[in-house]
Amino acid sequence: MTEDPKTWFAGVPRVLFVHAHPDDETIITGGTLAALAAAGQEPLLVTLSRGEQGEVVPGTTEATDPQGLAAHRMTELAAALAALGVERHVFLGAGPARAEGLPPRIYEDSGMSWGADGRATAAPEADDEALTAAPVMEVLNDLVAAAHDAGAGAIVSYDHGGGYGHPDHVLAHRAARAVAHALEVPFWEAVPLDAAADDGSVERYDISPWLDRKVAALRAHASQVTVDGDALVHVGGQRQPIDTVEAFRRLEA
Template sequence: MIEDPKHWFEGVPRVLFVHAHPDDETIITGGTLAALAESGQEPLLVTLSRGEQGEAVPGTVADVDPQGLAAHRMTELAGALAALGIDRHVFLGAGPARAEGLPPRIYEDSGMMWGADGRATAAAEADDEALTAAPVMEVLNDLVAAAHDAGAGAIVSYDNGGGYGHPDHVLAHRAARAVAHALELPFWEAVSSADARAESAVEAYDISPWLDRKVAALRAHASQVTVDGDELVHVGGQRQAIDAVERFRRVIA
């Protein structure tokens, strides 16, 4: 059964969404974020990196070195969140998503390469400042700090394969799920429409009333995706439908 996402977390003080890079929040959960924001539930989005190692659509970014791309993607993210109505956002490693007593830090995009099976895998080399090179407990403590500050009542992130396999997505799932377990919070993982087939435990939410906001947010991420009718074209040329239904599965944290 497809339901209204505004009723998903009724009674939950705030939902914490954990995403790896700018644009993931919109592609995967944009409609749900917009619906919860409109209902006054003030979801908190934590973005783990700034997408330094991503590619860029030709002609969209003046400076495509990692730091220039990061700055550009941060600006795009701000535009996307404005379109979705999201006021509460923080990058991991910056207050309030930083463990008390530690100076701020930037977790950089770990990069990726495509494996023979068509899924993403770890890059041949990762920078010392990469998210996946950081001490696991530091990442966990920063995410705990964010959840505590927000008064989170539930956590949402990717499935255990990170969606398409990106190492930062996989780490996001593991960290978010571990924090949910430690804080005894319910944990939901986002599920693709393909993976949702024959899944009786999947909760589906019709986000069509907020689809225009989701599309506007996608357009804000112009260096990463192009909106072509009812499809999304990724920087690598991959096409996918812009989902008007977003699906989640609750798992035991």
Template structure:
């Protein structure tokens, strides 16, 4: 039965080294920022692996909007992520394709944001013009082996990522689910899906005590969102409350 859990040392079956797999900078804070901050403060050594640098993300209107579609957006988003992780207290981070998240013997590589479009049902669908360097254009075995290397080297005792629909459907999110779940299966460790609503089988993390850290980390992602009171305002104007609890379902 779902329960509101306040002690981070009890989360994820009390396993200390949980690997979080996210598609783009900002996803980690929006979906799991409070949990990451709590685990880090409790000395539980969370690891974040970010699959792309969000090269194709939209940009909030204002002084930064000229970055949309520009090469420099990736650099800015990397710096935003670095700042956000500092706010959350997370020290262990890697981009997929770069050691320690690169299979042994292979040169470093960059997996680019695959892009997306909004479908008629309001969910994201694949963009028709994903580049050859896009995450979803790579043979799946390559990013899979990279993520497996990251998990093995980190001593991951569990893996967290999106549900099989990728949350809102972005192709990079959907691939993140498949890669993360396959790695958990290969290493025989539990896999938890990020859930939007509690269910009888879910565990609910009360992150109220770390809300200030989560909010500060959200503000760091200034190209992607703004914080208005207790809400996140996304590029397209969509609003959502900053989550005071975060929900995970063991698959």
């Protein structure tokens, strides 16, 4: 297990993280983001949507409509990134994560429903402004613009299944991997520890020195998750440990 963040992701000095909704960056890669930021590696986070369709922990916000929830989650995200020490963040569709010559646009949360297998699947209906309804090339060109502006030497996102299957997560993986291929930079997928094989394909990063920052950032996302001791409780009631290790696998882009 490598402990020096300057050697993580093959020693690339600046890594672009691609996440679908506010809170994903902290739950999945918060410790890594905090470690890279503290080491002066200036990680860049691109968030694809504002989480307009997310469920809400009761009593945490008075927002009752998608736009109100989006504004609330943007505030939570700003607080979480401050806790992590991440200064470079942009929403996809807004400069510099917007293709040159195009007016800014908002990619909205596509929503989801739970499938019979316990994994997320596409919602019965998605708004015309939803991320998954957008032209694929528009999404890719915006992400290319963000990577160019950041001087990204590597790109990180979800695994091919989007973690738990959310359609926005799956799209994020495909788009991020395609952009990495186009720019000829390494692509890394975040993998859960219980699925991380011991075959040398996975790197595990000890984020325990930055765990307090990750926990503070998790608390900032109060409308979505609750910190309960050393565990995280999702809005749907699912519990997971707050691990001191985050794992990544390098794939051929």
